[in-house]
Amino acid sequence: QKEVEQDPGPLSVPEGAIVSLNCTYSNSAFQYFMWYRQYSRKGPELLMYTYSSGNKEDGRFTAQVDKSSKYISLFIRDSQPSDSATYLCASSGTYKYIFGTGTRLKVLA
Amino acid sequence: DSGVTQTPKHLITATGQRVTLRCSPRSGDLSVYWYQQSLDQGLQFLIQYYNGEERAKGNILERFSAQQFPDLHSELNLSSLELGDSALYFCASSGLAGANTGELFFGEGSRLTVL
Numbered sequence: 065q066k067e068v069e070q071d072p073g074p075l076s077v078p079e080g081a082i083v084s085l086n087c088t089y090s091n092s093a094f095q096y097f098m099w100y101r102q103y104s105r106k107g108p109e110l111l112m113y114t115y116s117s118g119n120k121e122d123g124r125f126t127a128q129v130d131k132s133s134k135y136i137s138l139f140i141r142d143s144q145p146s147d148s149a150t151y152l153c154a155s156s157g158t159y160k161y162i163f164g165t166g167t168r169l170k171v172l173a
Numbered sequence: 174d175s176g177v178t179q180t181p182k183h184l185i186t187a188t189g190q191r192v193t194l195r196c197s198p199r200s201g202d203l204s205v206y207w208y209q210q211s212l213d214q215g216l217q218f219l220i221q222y223y224n225g226e227e228r229a230k231g232n233i234l235e236r237f238s239a240q241q242f243p244d245l246h247s248e249l250n251l252s253s254l255e256l257g258d259s260a261l262y263f264c265a266s267s268g269l270a271g272a273n274t275g276e277l278f279f280g281e282g283s284r285l286t287v288l
Contacts, residue, residue, distance in 0.1 A: 098277070107175065107263055107279035108216070152216065154277070160229050161206070161277055165215035 067091050068155050070164025079173050083140040087153035087164045090134065094155035094162075097129050099138045102150045102166065111151075112138065143171045176200065177280035179264050185286045191252040194283045198245055198266030204228070205247040206267070206277065207239055211260040222247055254287045261285075 070087045077083055085099075095116055100108035112127035114120045120127045128137040136153050150166040176199035186192055198205050207219040218231030222241035233239075236254075241247040251258060261282045268276075 100279075105261075105282075105284070107177075107281045109175070110276055110278065113276050156277075160218055160221065160231065162218065163208075163216040 065090055066164075067162045068153060068164045070153055071167055072165055074168040074170060076170045076172060077143055079143060079145060079171055081143050081171070083138075083143050083147070083169060083171075085138040085140075085151050085153070085167050085169070087136040088134055089136065089155045089162075091155070091157055091162075092131075092134075093157045096156040097127070097136050098154040098156070098161075099125075099127055099136075100152040100154065100163075101147075102152060104149075108152055143169075145171050145173045147171050175278040175280065177264055177266050177278055179262075179280035179283050181283055182281065183284045183286075185288065186254060187288055188254055188256060190254050190287075191250065192254065192285065194249040194251070194262050194264075194285075196247045196249070196264030196266075196280060198247070198264075199268070199278055202266035202268045202278075203245065204267040205241055205245070206265040207233075207247070207249050208263045208265065208279075209260050210263060210282070216263070219249070251285070254285075256287050259285055259287045 068089045099112040102108045117131040124141045126139040148170045152166045153164040178197040203224045206221045208216045219233040221229040239249045263282045265277045265279045
């Protein structure tokens with residue numbers, strides 16, 4: 065079992081839709097959770113960084129962590145074609161960050 | 174721009190050869206991480222250095238090695254290259270030590286093609 069699991073997609077939505085991206089993790093020791101956006105052939109860009117359970121909002125993006133169910137979510141409101149990218153979730157534990165395989169998102173104009 | 178610099182951006186070489194990838198972390202960051210990203214595998218953690226010392230190892234092959242120098246730049250050496258080593262290699266840096274509680278910033282990657 066992978067320590068962080070993520071549906072690879074692809075996920076296609078119309079412009080303006082609310083997008084929900086999800087991950088699960090297995091290691092209870094993970095306390096820090098991140099979402100990265102990666103455009104094709106580029107380095108991952110940090111979008112959201114959260115600690116423990118709860119919500120964090122930044123503009124159109126909301127990250128949610130539920131440690132009781134080991135579930136991580138990223139919501140994108142009013143999605144734009146420029147949001148089309150691969151979204152990677154990550155969890156950090158002792159001496160390592162573990163990434164999901166990424167979900168490809170396409171926002172259609 | 175994340176502040177993490179990787180060279181070369183692209184590299185094409187033949188099987189059996191050896192290459193060196195270089196990474197300069199963000200100014201002030203002491204931790205450097207190396208990741209491999211291939212189409213089917215996602216980001217695979219290879220190795221971490223903190224202030225010149227190896228801190229953690231992931232799925233790094235014995236043919237691969239790395240080091241972090243006193244000026245904090247790091248190099249990843251890949252030897253006896255095989256076709257399956259073709260991938261994007263990312264370096265990332267963090268300002269915090271081995272507890273991995275800090276934000277991780279990535280470079281643009283080095284794309285290695287082994288023919």
